[in-house]
Amino acid sequence: MSGTVIVRLVLWNVIAILAIDGSGSLFSDEPKPPEGFEAIFNGKDLTGWEGSAKYWKVEDGSLTGTADGKLDYNRFIVWKGGKVKNFELRVKVKVSPGGNSGLQYRSTERPDLGETVVVGYQCDVVSNRADYNGMLYEERGRRILAHTSEKVIIDPQGQPWVVGEFPLKEFKAGEWHDFRVLVEGNRHQHWIDGHPTVDVIDLDEKGRKLEGVLGVQVHVGPPMTIQYKDFYLKKLKDDLPLIKPEEAKIPATAQKVSPQGKDKPKPVNAK
Numbered sequence: 001m002s003g004t005v006i007v008r009l010v011l012w013n014v015i016a017i018l019a020i021d022g023s024g025s026l027f028s029d030e031p032k033p034p035e036g037f038e039a040i041f042n043g044k045d046l047t048g049w050e051g052s053a054k055y056w057k058v059e060d061g062s063l064t065g066t067a068d069g070k071l072d073y074n075r076f077i078v079w080k081g082g083k084v085k086n087f088e089l090r091v092k093v094k095v096s097p098g099g100n101s102g103l104q105y106r107s108t109e110r111p112d113l114g115e116t117v118v119v120g121y122q123c124d125v126v127s128n129r130a131d132y133n134g135m136l137y138e139e140r141g142r143r144i145l146a147h148t149s150e151k152v153i154i155d156p157q158g159q160p161w162v163v164g165e166f167p168l169k170e171f172k173a174g175e176w177h178d179f180r181v182l183v184e185g186n187r188h189q190h191w192i193d194g195h196p197t198v199d200v201i202d203l204d205e206k207g208r209k210l211e212g213v214l215g216v217q218v219h220v221g222p223p224m225t226i227q228y229k230d231f232y233l234k235k236l237k238d239d240l241p242l243i244k245p246e247e248a249k250i251p252a253t254a255q256k257v258s259p260q261g262k263d264k265p266k267p268v269n270a271k
Contacts, residue, residue, distance in 0.1 A: 033232040037090065040079055040214070041231035051077025051116050055218050062094075062227040065101065065218040074139070076118040078109060078215040085211040086236035089181040092229050093125055097173040099224030101125040103181060104139065106212035113140070118215045123181050123190045124148075125226065127173035131266040134171075134179070134190050134197030139217075142207055143260045146198040152257060153248050158204040160257035161250045166196050170268045176229075185242045186210070201248045 031039035040048065043061040056065050056077045065077070084105060095101055107120025119140040126132035136146040144160075146152035151164030171177050171192050180191040186208060188200040202208040216228055258264075 031230060037232040037234045039231065040081055040233050043229060048080055049077050050080050062229040063231065065216065065226045067218040067224050069223040071220040073114050074220055075218050076104060076116050076215045078118060078213050083211045084214055084235065085238050086184050086240045088234040088236065090232045091179050092176050093179050094176045094227045095125050095127045095173055096225040097127055098222045099127045099173065099226055100219035100221055101226040102137065102217045103179065104215040104217060105181060105183065106209045107215060108212055118213065120209055120212050123179065129265055130168055130170045130268050134192045136188055136190065136198045136200050144257060146200045146257060147263065147266065148197045149266065150257065151199045153250050154200065154202045154204050155250060156203050156205065156245055158207045161254040162257055163251060163254050168266055168268050169195050184236065185240045187243060201243050203245050203248060
């Protein structure tokens with residue numbers, strides 16, 4: 001085969017690859033979300049996000065938050081693509097040993113409380129306590145709504161009750177893990193690496209929120225680094241039905257969710 005023929009074949013292969021890829025380049029580093037999802041972080045810069053450059057940057061293609069251990073209150077960066085109501089969120093997360101962060105959703109920006117402060121629902125990211133990692137927390141609100149491993153119903157008065165449990169699994173710090181959050185009406189579900197961490201029904205009409213902003217957090221405490229990448233969002237129908245109290249009965253055997261400060265770490269019971 002002549003050199004000219006070989007060159008032509010190579011060129012035709014390149015053209016075919018570009019046509020299939022559709023990106024205009026052989027190797028595209030743009031996020032490729034699953035079907036039905038949109039990428040809300042481009043992996044290159046903070047376009048579409050708002051937060052202090054003192055705490056947030058893009059590093060190694062990841063939305064990266066750092067704190068030096070001297071924070072006096074938690075800081076956030078917020079996605080400015082609009083409020084979310086019913087949705088599914090998927091994102092890869094890596095937190096340093098000793099680090100603490102969280103995925104804020106259906107939340108509210110509160111600049112009156114300090115620089116880049118956000119309050120509301122949070123899927124917690126905690127490196128050193130398995131029963132907090134992936135739990136449902138409410139920042140500056142009702143606080144712990146469900147520890148990791150708990151199925152919970154929050155009654156109309158705002159008291160969370162444990163009505164079932166999942167095995168509690170540990171996820172190592174300093175490694176990437178797949179977080180998933182699914183919120184439909186007043187039901188909240190979280191997973192880490194496909195393992196369910198909480199399943200919560202919120203019947204508290206005064207305390208709950210049905211829409212709000214998305215964001216992520218750097219937490220007070222020891223120096224830390226938190227990284228997020230492959231940040232994908234699927235918006236669901238706004239008119240999904242709410243679960244009513246008569247549809248979510250709390251059994252007599254249910255136990256109250258232990259409030260923050262009075263809870264004790266649960267032993268890991270799943271491998």
